[in-house]
Amino acid sequence: MGEKMRVVAITEEKKVEVKEVRMPQPKENQILMRIKACAICTWEQRTFTRESHMPLPFVGGHEIAGEVAQLGKGVNPAEFPVGGKIVARLINVCGKCYFCRRGEENLCVELNNLDSSEMEIMGTGGMGEYLAINASQAYRIPDELPDVKAAFAEPLACVLNSIEKGKIELGDDVVVIGGGIMGMLHVMSAKLSGARVILSEPDPERRRIAEELGCDITFNPLEKNPVEYVRSLTEGRGAEAVFNTTPISAVAKQAVEMTAPMGRCIMYSSQHPDKPFEISPNWLHNSETIVTGAVSPSVRSFNRSVNLLAKKIIDPEKLVSGTYPYGNAQDAFEAAVRPDTFRIIVTF
Ligand SMILES: [Zn+2]
Ligand SMILES: [Zn+2]
Structure with a gap:
């Protein structure tokens, strides 16, 4: 307890800062994910430019790739070995609403219900060093798939x-x-x-x-x-x-x-x-x-996306317009909102 990690927070219009927050602990059936790459999506870009009025400070990030850092109780280490590479579908699947039961989890009524109880700064939390996710949200990917490409699992799934x-x-x-x-x-x-x-x-x-x-x-x-x-x-x-x-x-x-x-x-x-x-x-x-x-990835489309990237059937290389270490996140966000860039990726 008491350990700290760094996150990239949007703190005011067109400004991001690296902040220290409490390190999350994986609860039962959760994985502590060590994030290696996080792409800056349109939603985070609009929050940065204040076209979207999410309250600040805000830690965005939902197009993420990384590895298993620690397992909560009940997660099988054979399925998710520590150090094994993963990507995550961060949006919620309640499993019991009308849409979930029809297999349309991308319309789940609890889609954006974040468990923010442990978070010191609000947001999806992908733009940081660590994130606790449910094991059901994690997908294993091959070690040889670079993190920067694996971060496309979410947008490709959409x-x-x-x-x-x-x-x-x-x-x-x-x-x-x-x-x-x-x-x-x-x-x-x-x-x-x-x-x-x-x-x-x-x-x-x-x-x-x-x-x-x-x-x-x-x-x-x-x-x-x-x-x-x-x-x-x-x-x-x-x-x-x-x-x-x-x-x-x-x-x-x-x-x-x-x-x-x-x-x-x-x-x-x-x-x-x-x-x-x-x-x-x-x-x-x-x-x-x-x-x-069409809105958000379904579980089925996320699974297809992971397969296409893992088997190199789709290679997003040409769509990576820049990779920035998180210390240069300000430059990364400024590049992301320029019209001549595709995806800008922040690495941790
Ligand atoms: Zn996105
Ligand atoms: Zn649901």
Whole structure:
């Protein structure tokens, strides 16, 4: 008891500081995770810039990789040997709500109920040296998978939940709107699902990277009408699956309009600002097109993500835009909010 560890806390607008807090102790059925790498996700970026008004100070971090440091009572050391590498799905699964019982744990009513009783600074707690997690949240990964790549388990899992809703069949046309990190993970996953992948992205450098990642067709939505262009590629029908990874409502409307009859249009990104747009009920009636969303990773998609990374079926290397030791976390956050970066990773 009384041992200290360091965390990276957002303390005010555009400022992070390294703070010392009490080291967590693993309770029954818990693992003390020694965190090695933590990626800075959009949520933490918005908290840093104060677009999101989480109370400060705040220790974010949920895209984490590391190793088993200590086991609480009841955890099998054969399953989780000390020193063994793990990643963690940090969001809660209560196991007893309506959604959990239907196998849709990403909508669990206790999703964000953090056990903060031991925490001196609020937050998800991944941006620190240690975190106590439930053994059920931990996934073993191979020792040879670098921590920086393993930290993609969470964002890739979010994307795989989205991909699943696209119900892609071999040979389908898939449009991904937006070539940020989430767009790129959609490109790679859709390609793996056997689709012809079309990316809409204004930035030429991002289009180039998407092509390196296997994207079949890329185009600039500022140079041509995206809906007409996608229709021209698909005999006028539109794409079987469209994934909107941008937060712009005008784009959300285009996403629906470029989806084929019987197709699936998935609103992956949250919308800022959240402006409603019109959909014709008659068009839905006649087209049978499905318009839906995707939020957070399910247990199933997290498991798939771990498999894809562990077996090197998906390699996120090109999406790592920088790695910073936690002492330079200020630089890391400043880099993360720049539009030209994909994922910035803080190491501990
Ligand atoms: Zn995330
Ligand atoms: Zn639940």
